[in-house]
Amino acid sequence: MDDNYISEIVEEAKLGKKHAFKELCDINLKKIYNLAYRILLTPEDAIKVTSETFIEAWENLKFLRSD
Numbered sequence: 001m002d003d004n005y006i007s008e009i010v011e012e013a014k015l016g017k018k019h020a021f022k023e024l025c026d027i028n029l030k031k032i033y034n035l036a037y038r039i040l041l042t043p044e045d046a047i048k049v050t051s052e053t054f055i056e057a058w059e060n061l062k063f064l065r066s067d
Helices: 003-014 018-040 043-059
Strands: none
Touching: 003 018, 018 043
């Protein structure tokens, strides 16, 4: 994925554009779920942590760096 593309999506998401945040979620969903699963060892817990991660990301989007 192109770094400029990611930076543009981050900036759009910070402006409140939900489609941009969804794109960021789509890009990172598998990585975050896999990491959570490797740590927690249960699909249910990994799903819960992944969901909580994206909720927290949405709530703290203003602090997200473009890089």
